[in-house]
Amino acid sequence: MSGVGTPVFVARLAGTAVFDPIGDQVGRVRDVVVLIREKRAPRAVGLVVEVPGRRRVFLPLTRVTSIEPGRVISTGLLNMRRFEQRAIETSVVGELLDRTVDMVDGSGQVTVEDVAIERQRNGDWEVRRLSVRRQGGGSGLLRRRGETLVVDHHAVRGLGGRAPVQGTQSLLAQFSDLKPADLADRLHDLGITRRLEVAAALDNDRLADVLEELGEDDQVAILADLGVERAADVLEAMEPDDAADLLGGLPDEQAAQLLARMEPEEAKDVRRLLAYEDNTAGGLMTTDPVILGPETPIAAALAHVRRQDLTPALASMVFVVRPPLETPTGRFIGVVHLQRMLREPPHESIGTIVDSDIETVTADAHLQSVTRRLATYNLLALPVVDAERRLLGAVSVDDVLDHLLPEDWRETDETFYPVRAVRRG
Structure with a gap:
């Protein structure tokens, strides 16, 4: 266990692996939760730990047996409910780092760069020291970075409540x-x-x-x-x-x-x-898949599917049409699959290997119909065409999944973990 009075700086603690008593890693530290108290040092009450599945849970510091360089040892008892910060709590990384506060001695403003927590003789953890940076002088290219110093917690004013200036550099990093x-x-x-x-x-x-x-x-x-x-x-x-x-x-x-x-x-x-209605092919589709003419060489088509903004699903095929090549296009001819292009000479035109039998859907096709066709033909994307067989866009499997999953799927995590759960105290 970190000794009494030994400072543990939170910015360095963030990202540290958390282990149970038998040496199995259960997560990583992402933040420290403190209670800001009037006329007393802020008290650190627990760690925010990220466990598998990107879920963040609360680990009380009373259940931390050791904080050492590169690892935190816990009792193995974790409350697996998603961490929700209470109104009286403050997160160090999320709210205190980069905060601009005033020096009590009137020497100006400083920016909080790190916060040190220390274990007291009674077992409590408190914020006793801060690493702060004075505001630099000058302007433009001549602006100087201010000096960094470690001060006691009572040397600054403004840790509690809404900060007048709240930076974001540490979080963005x-x-x-x-x-x-x-x-x-x-x-x-x-x-x-x-x-x-x-x-x-x-x-x-x-x-x-x-x-x-x-x-x-x-x-x-x-x-x-x-x-x-x-x-x-x-x-x-x-x-x-x-x-x-x-x-x-x-x-x-x-x-x-x-x-x-x-x-x-x-x-x-x-x-x-x-x-278009939400649960139709028109409401699901993107208007910007890879669209090329039949005379395009395979080498050029392969360069197009390397676009960084393409999802893997849309990068799996090229949509071949007659001009114009922007949606709504000219007549839709078919698609060329990525795997097929990789097997053919790069100088050949994509028109020679086009798959003209691919299933298409109209813009008013319902979500269930789109899903069924994607599953039946093992496709990652489907072309959406109008009555004149002009390409309007493409529906990809990831677009469909977003609409099939519950609306709150991003906030819910149904993963189970082999860790005993306890109530948050």
Whole structure:
């Protein structure tokens, strides 16, 4: 066990593996929960631990037997309910790091870079020291990074309540390598204020990817907080079908305002998708699969399916049409499967290996019909055509799954873990 008075810095503790007494890893530390108290040092009450399935649970510090470099040892008793932060609690990583506070001695403002918790003689863990950085001087290229120093907890004012300035650098650094779906989980776990701050700090493309993975309530809250101009920019960066789904959940007046601020070309596809019912092929489809003419060489087609923004399902085939090549296209000819292209000479044209027998659906086809065809023919995507057999878009298996799963599937985790559960004290 870390000795009495030995500081454990939370920023370094984050990401540390958590083990049970027999040496099996049960998760990783993601945050520390503290209680801010008037005239007394903040008390650390527990760790937020991420267990398999990306679920975050609460581990009381009373059930931590050892904190050592690179590992935390617990008693093995975990409450497997998803962690929900209480109103009286403050998360160190989520709320205190990067917070701007005032020095009590009047020497100015400092930014909290790290928080140290220490075990007391009575067994409690308290925040006794802070690593802070003074505000740098100068401006522009001459701006200096301020000095860093370790101070006692009572040397600063402003840890409790809503901070006047709440930075996001530490959180963004931790989130930089996460996939959009994982980052969406992290945002959902944050308090609403912190969630909006972090979302606003992401660039448009990154935020667009994350919004596509969030539930509708989180999407709407973040979009409303961005302001009309930036919200329209983010919608433009989203896939048209995802942008249409998001706008479909907004009041008509707000959706119309955002559409009016989007670039006309970007808004055109979204408007088309909004005209279809949700549980139809038209409401499910994307208007931007890989669409090429029959004369395109296989080598060029392979380069197109390497597009970074394509899902694996849409990258599995190329849709071959007569000009024009933008939806709604000219006459739909068929598809070329990725595996077939990999087996043929790269100089051959895709028109020589086209599969013209693939099943198609019309825009009014119901979700059940689309699902049945995907399953029957073992396909990852289906072409959507109109009465003149012009390609309107494509429905992929991931679009279908999103609509088949319960609306709250992102917030529910039915995974079971071989760990005894206890009530959170």
